[in-house]
Amino acid sequence: MTLRIAVPNKGSLSQAATDILRESGYRQRSDSKELALVDSENDVEFFYLRPRDIALYVGEGTLDVGITGRDLLLDSGAKADEVMDLGFGRSRFHFAGPAGRYSSLEDLRGLRIATSYVGVVEDYLFRHGIDASVTRLDGAVETSIQLGVADVIADVVETGTTLRAAGLATFGEVILDSAAVLITRGDVVHDDFEIFRRRIEGVLVARSYVMMDYDIEEADLPRATELAPGREGPTISPLGKAGWVAVRVMVPRAGSQRLMDELYSIGARAILLTDIHACRL
Ligand SMILES: Nc1ncnc2c1ncn2[C@@H]1O[C@H](COP(=O)(O)OP(=O)(O)OP(=O)(O)O)[C@@H](O)[C@H]1O
Numbered sequence: 001m002t003l004r005i006a007v008p009n010k011g012s013l014s015q016a017a018t019d020i021l022r023e024s025g026y027r028q029r030s031d032s033k034e035l036a037l038v039d040s041e042n043d044v045e046f047f048y049l050r051p052r053d054i055a056l057y058v059g060e061g062t063l064d065v066g067i068t069g070r071d072l073l074l075d076s077g078a079k080a081d082e083v084m085d086l087g088f089g090r091s092r093f094h095f096a097g098p099a100g101r102y103s104s105l106e107d108l109r110g111l112r113i114a115t116s117y118v119g120v121v122e123d124y125l126f127r128h129g130i131d132a133s134v135t136r137l138d139g140a141v142e143t144s145i146q147l148g149v150a151d152v153i154a155d156v157v158e159t160g161t162t163l164r165a166a167g168l169a170t171f172g173e174v175i176l177d178s179a180a181v182l183i184t185r186g187d188v189v190h191d192d193f194e195i196f197r198r199r200i201e202g203v204l205v206a207r208s209y210v211m212m213d214y215d216i217e218e219a220d221l222p223r224a225t226e227l228a229p230g231r232e233g234p235t236i237s238p239l240g241k242a243g244w245v246a247v248r249v250m251v252p253r254a255g256s257q258r259l260m261d262e263l264y265s266i267g268a269r270a271i272l273l274t275d276i277h278a279c280r281l
Pocket residue numbers: 008010011012013051052068069070071072089090091139156157158159178179
């Protein structure tokens with residue numbers, strides 16, 4: 001059986017999801033009107049669906065794997081499980097109200113809350129023993145306060161620009177930290193899922209690591225290895241200069257410039273950084 005994968009067809013997650021699949025070596029649609037695509041070389045079929053519906057398809061077992069938002073997965077209540085954080089589509093889910101009016105969770109008692117994520121909000125209120133009424137809106141929830149439909153909202157906040165423009169501010173703790181995630185149905189996993197998972201993981205690691213090469217005097221190698229230990233250990237090769245070695249090591253992309261400074265200061269020279277496009281660890 002072909003591995004069947006659900007991909008967001010529109011919205012914030014769509015482009016980044018298609019990008020990571022393409023980088024992982026899968027065929028992707030070239031026209032946003034295409035609703036499904038068979039990649040016969042990899043024995044995979046992609047279905048382009050609303051991100052909100054994806055957890056349902058996977059939870060029902062109709063599709064084997066999905067890319068959706070953690071918040072949408074939780075909101076759906078579907079029987080699907082998060083198996084990998086994909087590192088994009090990061091957002092926080094918050095209560096918000098007119099700036100300065102509300103300050104704590106306790107203030108929510110008896111209020112009218114508008115949201116597109118009724119499942120997440122009702123679950124949160126229940127767990128905190130708060131009685132409030134929740135109204136479902138499809139989008140542009142920020143405007144519901146001004147229009148008198150709600151007292152507060154609960155919504156996705158990324159940069160905070162939309163809230164500020166509506167004169168609103170968050171209050172209380174973050175309800176949840178969301179990101180795009182890979183989901184499957186925990187109890188029934190397709191035989192080919194592991195191959196797919198490793199490909200995606202390879203791209204994520206390649207994005208967050210870089211390859212560093214440098215030359216160093218053998219005597220200084222222990223200090224350098226302490227600074228950059230690598231995943232398994234650095235590759236050390238002889239160099240055409242007596243007492244020196246060439247070193248190759250994978251390092252986290254974040255902080256790699258500072259690491260170059262540190263290696264230079266202990267005597268490393270010809271330090272090079274290169275991108276990794278994909279890997280299997
Ligand atoms: N700035 C953002 N606005 C909305 N959702 C975001 C944002 N950044 C990340 N996300 C995530 O995207 C998912 C929502 O995607 P969805 O396509 O349903 O809505 P959307 O991006 O708001 O698109 P649209 O409103 O155009 O349909 C959620 O998982 C959400 O956390």
